[in-house]
Amino acid sequence: MEEIKVFCPATIANVSCGFDVLGLALDSVGDEMIVRKTAEKGICILKILGQDLPLETEKNVSGVAGLALLQKSDYDGGFEIEIDKRIKPGSGIGSSAASSAGAVWAMNELLGKPFSPLQLVKFAMQGEKLASDVAHADNVAPAIYGGFTLVRSYDPLDIIPIPTPSELVATVIHPQIEVKTSDSRKILKTTISLEKGIKQWGNVGGLIAGLFQKDYDLIGRSLQDHIVEPIRSILIPGFDEIKSNALVSGALGCGISGSGPSIFALSKGLETAKSVAQSMKETYSKFGIPFDIHISKINTQGVKKIA
Amino acid sequence: MEEIKVFCPATIANVSCGFDVLGLALDSVGDEMIVRKTAEKGICILKILGQDLPLETEKNVSGVAGLALLQKSDYDGGFEIEIDKRIKPGSGIGSSAASSAGAVWAMNELLGKPFSPLQLVKFAMQGEKLASDVAHADNVAPAIYGGFTLVRSYDPLDIIPIPTPSELVATVIHPQIEVKTSDSRKILKTTISLEKGIKQWGNVGGLIAGLFQKDYDLIGRSLQDHIVEPIRSILIPGFDEIKSNALVSGALGCGISGSGPSIFALSKGLETAKSVAQSMKETYSKFGIPFDIHISKINTQGVKKIA
Incomplete structure (x- = not known):
């Protein structure tokens, strides 16, 4: 080849x-x-x-x-x-x-x-x-x-x-604002409270267990970030509203994708992921910032040959 | 009844x-x-x-x-x-x-x-x-x-x-010294570095994945504590020597049980757990502190009726 x-x-x-x-x-x-x-x-x-x-x-x-x-x-x-x-x-x-x-x-x-x-x-x-x-x-x-x-x-x-449960679907909204990875790391504190650390590793354990057991509720309960999201979300206009509306629309969880500004939600099933996309669009339209929105299954293969 | x-x-x-x-x-x-x-x-x-x-x-x-x-x-x-x-x-x-x-x-x-x-x-x-x-x-x-x-x-x-992989066996040595849970909490810091936190939740995720996959090597690699053990182990005489000898004897991992002073190791199979017990005995005999030692499978039932 x-x-x-x-x-x-x-x-x-x-x-x-x-x-x-x-x-x-x-x-x-x-x-x-x-x-x-x-x-x-x-x-x-x-x-x-x-x-x-x-x-x-x-x-x-x-x-x-x-x-x-x-x-x-x-x-x-x-x-x-x-x-x-x-x-x-x-x-x-x-x-x-x-x-x-x-x-x-x-x-x-x-x-x-x-x-x-x-x-x-x-x-x-x-x-x-x-x-x-x-x-x-x-x-x-x-x-x-x-x-x-x-x-x-x-x-x-x-x-x-x-392992990836087959019904998991991601919704991602990308507001067209720039947040550099290096900047969004700089605003993080270098220390965290032990108490928040305990919550975080409890949730990591819960998420891994939920993925192995295909337990969508457990996946949802574990999609919480007590450490980075409260700080980084300040850089993303409308984050709290996008998140609470996504959860109301049925998302299992919602958070910042990487260092942002994209916001992701995970849902069980395509229909819910579409409702979440609709709620994100409605919320963000109010802010007058252009955005892209994606609905996607989880790719279980990684990079793949297409020709 | x-x-x-x-x-x-x-x-x-x-x-x-x-x-x-x-x-x-x-x-x-x-x-x-x-x-x-x-x-x-x-x-x-x-x-x-x-x-x-x-x-x-x-x-x-x-x-x-x-x-x-x-x-x-x-x-x-x-x-x-x-x-x-x-x-x-x-x-x-x-x-x-x-x-x-x-x-x-x-x-x-x-x-x-x-x-x-x-x-x-x-x-x-x-x-x-x-x-x-x-x-x-x-x-x-x-x-x-x-x-x-x-x-x-x-x-x-x-x-x-x-889930508990069936071949996992614990070895526990209890040195007859007193470490009160309340005291052993007091010496912990209330903040940790974000860097160590990341290592810790990486290992929690790895341990949960290892338990689900019955991957004993992954379980062993994940049995690391970058936060509490370095502080609490100071209260336990001979901890470092017990741990390094347990690992040389084939234990997957070794650490402090709860707030101590007991030290536990996890091994794959009873024979290895016995070798680890022997190494613990030999190490601790040098310290002139009385100790109990236990070798036990993992109880998958919890409290149980015996009569």
Whole structure:
């Protein structure tokens, strides 16, 4: 195989209680990417449709992630990349992770799968480091593995795929305001109360148990964030109203996607997810801020070949 | 049924990463208790074998837990209790929880099971409040439900039973020194770093996933406590040596049981648990402190009728 076209899923990191450790992949929101083997060494970003992003390999997240892969490979050629960028950068649904994960997953396929998913996550984390100064794994892990993933530990990196109940559907609203990941980390305190910590790890345990048991009520009860959401939600106009209306419309839970500004809700079933989308639209229309809205099943496959 | 004899299991709270939320029940370590219906209202503690504990109802944890149950019951009689107290108070393996949970479980059986397990936990928590000023659920929940339990939330109380892999065996060493629960809470800081919090909830998620998947390696990797153990272990002579030798002997993980001074290890299989016990004995013999040692499967039933 000399060329591959892949779908690179958008992802929701943190998932309320799981700050820096939990993430999930979306099924109908993502970029498309063509990766092609070249005789010339290195990575060449040929073109990026849809967004104004740097084409220089060292300044592009897929370039940097691809270079990390090439360094560990005995392949003596290179790759060229074309990206149809449908996830807006800065939206909080893993735009950079989709490009990083998509690039290394596609390259691994073209090389005959010499690398494990865990190794691909490590390469893709280099793209995350370029994008936000920190080599996060909570977006690239679900983008590579699909479904829900838990980053149990960074040192050593330990990614645990978590089963996804089939009726779970995500609704995501992206207000067109800019919140930089680096800024939204700066406003977090470096200490938390032990009391809130206990609540948080109780909820992480509850969410993982709920996902294994397909217990939608337990999933909903566990989708609470006592630590980050109260601080970060200040940056997102109308957050409290969006959330309370989403819950009234039947969502299991609602919170900030990654570092925001996107807000996600999880529902049982497509109909409820649609009602939640409608309530989000109605709420946000009042604020006069343009927004995109997505309804998506959970992608249990991660990056996938589409041609 | 007018009388019942029950086994009341010892329990390990916290289980390394799950401070205040996780617990498990032991199978071969526990008290025995006889509870009998009486025409006279109220609770009468007839006798306590093995330990010098108060017989006055309001000063005894099983009395206080029993009174909490009676208050919510339309039963117009009372109960008398005899306790064969085999778990030493202050050992850190849920001595007060065994008495509280055993009493209310037995009473519920005698009354034809009007109360749910969750209600029994709430009654038993009143005994815990008497014992340590705080109405903990992390020992009484596994004592009532059996196996591993997660206290996802206290408000409202939400107990999640977690499956127990069948080959898991606990080794517990109880050094005969006194560490009061209230003292061992006082030395904890009320704030923690966000960085350590993230590690802790990553491990809680990993432990729950490992228990569901019967993944003993993942269980072992997740049995880490970055927050409480570094502080509390200072109160337990030889803790670091016991722990490192237990791990060398094959234990999956090792930590402080509840607020100590008991130290627990979890192993895959009885033979490994025995080797761990041997290593603990050898290590502790050097310290000249008397100790008890227990090897026990995980009790998946909780308090149970034995006659």
